[in-house]
Amino acid sequence: MIAFDYARVDTVDAAREAQRDRPEARFIAGGTNLLDLMKVDVERPRHVIDISALPLRTVEEADDGGLRIGALVTNADVAAHPLIRSRYPVLSRALLSGATGQLRNKATTAGNLLQRTRCYFFYDTASACNKRQPGSGCDAIGGFNRIMAVLGTSDHCIASHPSDMAVAMRVLDATVETVDSAGGTRTRTLEQLYRLPGNTPHLDNQLEPGELITAVRLPAPLHGRHLYRKVRDRASYAFALVSVGGVVSVQSGRIASAAFAFGGVGAMPWRNREMEAHLIGQTPSAALFAEAADILLADARGHGANDFKIPLLRRTLIACLTELTEGA
Amino acid sequence: MEWIEADTTATVSLWINGEPHSLSIDPRVTLLDALREHLHLTGTKKGCDHGQCGACTVLVNGRRINSCLSLAMAHQGDQVLTIEGVGSPASLHPLQAAFVEHDGFQCGYCTPGQICSAIGMLGEVRDGWPSHVTDDLDHAAGLDGHEVRERMSGNICRCSAYPNIVRAILSCADTDTGELA
Numbered sequence: 001m002i003a004f005d006y007a008r009v010d011t012v013d014a015a016r017e018a019q020r021d022r023p024e025a026r027f028i029a030g031g032t033n034l035l036d037l038m039k040v041d042v043e044r045p046r047h048v049i050d051i052s053a054l055p056l057r058t059v060e061e062a063d064d065g066g067l068r069i070g071a072l073v074t075n076a077d078v079a080a081h082p083l084i085r086s087r088y089p090v091l092s093r094a095l096l097s098g099a100t101g102q103l104r105n106k107a108t109t110a111g112n113l114l115q116r117t118r119c120y121f122f123y124d125t126a127s128a129c130n131k132r133q134p135g136s137g138c139d140a141i142g143g144f145n146r147i148m149a150v151l152g153t154s155d156h157c158i159a160s161h162p163s164d165m166a167v168a169m170r171v172l173d174a175t176v177e178t179v180d181s182a183g184g185t186r187t188r189t190l191e192q193l194y195r196l197p198g199n200t201p202h203l204d205n206q207l208e209p210g211e212l213i214t215a216v217r218l219p220a221p222l223h224g225r226h227l228y229r230k231v232r233d234r235a236s237y238a239f240a241l242v243s244v245g246g247v248v249s250v251q252s253g254r255i256a257s258a259a260f261a262f263g264g265v266g267a268m269p270w271r272n273r274e275m276e277a278h279l280i281g282q283t284p285s286a287a288l289f290a291e292a293a294d295i296l297l298a299d300a301r302g303h304g305a306n307d308f309k310i311p312l313l314r315r316t317l318i319a320c321l322t323e324l325t326e327g328a
Numbered sequence: 329m330e331w332i333e334a335d336t337t338a339t340v341s342l343w344i345n346g347e348p349h350s351l352s353i354d355p356r357v358t359l360l361d362a363l364r365e366h367l368h369l370t371g372t373k374k375g376c377d378h379g380q381c382g383a384c385t386v387l388v389n390g391r392r393i394n395s396c397l398s399l400a401m402a403h404q405g406d407q408v409l410t411i412e413g414v415g416s417p418a419s420l421h422p423l424q425a426a427f428v429e430h431d432g433f434q435c436g437y438c439t440p441g442q443i444c445s446a447i448g449m450l451g452e453v454r455d456g457w458p459s460h461v462t463d464d465l466d467h468a469a470g471l472d473g474h475e476v477r478e479r480m481s482g483n484i485c486r487c488s489a490y491p492n493i494v495r496a497i498l499s500c501a502d503t504d505t506g507e508l509a
Binding site: 003046079102235236 | 331334355378392397455
């Protein structure tokens with residue numbers, strides 16, 4: 001780990017001031033991802049602003065019937081929160097399926113959103129990686145790429161986004177609130193927060209330098225059955241090969257609403273609204289579910305060792321659709 | 329707001345096992361290295377140093393964390409409990425006694441982390457936190473082997489003493505082990 005200047009702040013204003021002072025500074029909160037990457041020299045910040053003491057650790061009910069989750073609420077506290085468990089079970093389930101008890105106690109809501117890929121080549125400084133070292137190439141393409149993405153990739157990067165939490169938040173139409181170093185505030189959907197790799201895979205998201213996430217807002221709860229299904233190599237403490245988060249309601253035998261997002265398969269937490277629209281108003285059937293999978297996977301592309309994710313995602317989606325509509 | 333310049337040291341004050349400590353450290357020092365290298369509390373073990381093995385688990389303000397993935401500077405004013413504060417040979421914590429009774433280790437390297445993690449985990453269960461394998465999110469119920477395995481998945485035992493670790497923890501599930509955490 002290279003040496004860095006360090007400042008610990010206890011207000012958002014002080015964080016902004018520190019950031020204006022040293023514009024290339026990185027924020028550190030739980031540290032479970034950034035510190036890990038600093039130890040292996042993948043992240044080499046010269047200035048670190050410790051925001052872990054900021055007063056952003058509360059979950060509040062909002063006027064619109066939703067919730068406002070402070071940026072520093074831990075993954076454990078979000079998963080265990082009574083209102084999340086009862087109103088947004090897909091989010092509790094996604095969080096509980098990720099990492100370990102120790103990591104969930106430290107990792108924060110905003111940090112989870114901004115965590116970086118677990119691509120082996122991104123972590124290995126001896127490998128070519130356009131995300132870590134722009135222009136160096138991609139050893140995952142044509143290499144061992146079992147965990148990589150099949151949707152939203154480019155010729156420059158096929159890394160998958162690792163978060164479970166963000167998948168559930170995409171299902172729930174969560175938005176992200178930020179403040180920049182000049183004090184301006186912004187709200188983005190997750191689709192607006194993340195960016196696809198294209199020819200700039202070193203940029204994971206659309207945040208401006210110094211922009212700080214302050215909260216994540218969940219709109220009023222989605223009615224219907226909630227489900228998060230994660231397929232992975234171990235029963236616990238493993239990233240998703242494929243995951244499906246879904247909320248479906250069925251009325252009078254027809255699908256009234258459907259929201260889905262997918263993990264382990266996309267360059268960002270993935271959502272396909274065309275697939276959802278195809279389901280609405282229809283009677284659940286195996287044929288309908290197969291059509292939905294066709295729409296989802298129309299542009300999917302494997303790279304050899306991860307080809308299996310395409311049929312695995314198809315089967316997992318169909319299993320989830322079946323569970324979410326059966327007997328409803 | 330003050331910057332601590334790179335390659336200089338600064339002071340952090342925190343509580344370790346109920347005692348106040350002030351350390352003069354480089355900002356790069358992790359909580360794990362502060363405990364082992366600066367305070368010579370070597371009960372907390374360094375395994376992978378990347379949050380994957382759990383050997384470095386300690387309790388901070390009552391919650392279990394990986395001390396390797398935390399900067400010591402970030403723990404100003406925090407209450408840290410390490411295995412040295414959990415029990416002593418003359419006065420074993422119930423979980424320590426249970427690990428002995430149930431033969432919950434072979435080489436013992438992971439054991440301090442297993443015990444601190446189990447203390448934190450039993451506290452989470454007492455607080456009604458569900459796990460990935462809990463059927464009903466709204467009514468997190470008691471502990472069984474399945475729940476213990478899931479909740480302790482952040483602690484690796486390379487000797488693979490898992491069956492007896494699970495037995496040892498289950499034998500304490502109904503005992504109040506929360507006072508120290």
